[in-house]
Amino acid sequence: MIRNLTEHDKEHLQEALVKSGQKVTPQREAVFTVLLAERDHPTVDEVFNRAREVMPGLSLATVYNCLETFVGCGLVRQVNHERESTRYCPNLAPHAHFRDKETGQVHDIELPPDVMKSLRSILPPGFDSEVIEISFLGRAQAKDSHSN
């Protein structure tokens, strides 16, 4: 189920790319569309397979390139858990990641400002941090998967 980009998302993509001196291409649109379609933190291969359905000639190398470009211009975040394949997340709000040990699914966990603050406060003087990564490992009750 890959819907097209909304006007808003298209502008978001275009603005970020153009702002960093890069071009909007059909491949980049396709990959970005895949990322927005499901918020399930897909791996490169998953993105590749989904995007191929709509753009059969797309190459894996290009998926790597697109995702790297998006990370570079702040459109998506990389998500790493242990040594597994890198996953990609288009949620730009500050959030942590919860990895379900059973299913492997990755869920976003909202990160309230006061928690962020208390985290920064544990840094000793002289330590200055731009990026904080928080990841949980455990089990999550099933709920349902239409969490798009």
Add this chain to the structure above:
Amino acid sequence: MIRNLTEHDKEHLQEALVKSGQKVTPQREAVFTVLLAERDHPTVDEVFNRAREVMPGLSLATVYNCLETFVGCGLVRQVNHERESTRYCPNLAPHAHFRDKETGQVHDIELPPDVMKSLRSILPPGFDSEVIEISFLGRAQAKDSHSN
């Protein structure tokens, strides 16, 4: 500068190994000694090179095996930053990791119980987490390196 294990550390090693049905071997002692000698979160290769100085016949495979064993019986933690080589940490107290963007050094950051609590509290109902990993990326002022 690889000192020998203290009696206390030797007992710690032996207890953890025996408790999980495994043997104390010279290789395991050497690798554990290396880990305790410097709290700098060495990679497998760094552990290998340091341990070889005191046990020249030691193989890389064995270092992988020892470290896996130690992780399995809770003697050390793995530390991953992005896609870099896994590092190893013998600090069993709850702590976060700070990675210096400039030097690559990894520093332990103490994690007070109230911060742990506020972190657990952000999990929605139904989410149960055993492991929380927190890592900072940024710059740390030099201080000095005799932080053993």
Add this chain to the structure above:
DNA sequence: CTTGCGGATTAGACTCATTCTAATTGAGTT
């Protein structure tokens, strides 16, 4: 002692996610 057992160690082959290389494409320009 001598032998047998089973875990530990070892060298080297293998895996596979990611990166690199070099050739090709194609949209926009001269």
Add this chain to the structure above:
DNA sequence: AACTCAATTAGAATGAGTCTAATCCGCAAG
């Protein structure tokens, strides 16, 4: 029509980590 230059592409290369199969060795039984 030719040029330019980023983007795309296929395939090779990389390298941390894992696997395999042979050897080692401490210990216990005979």
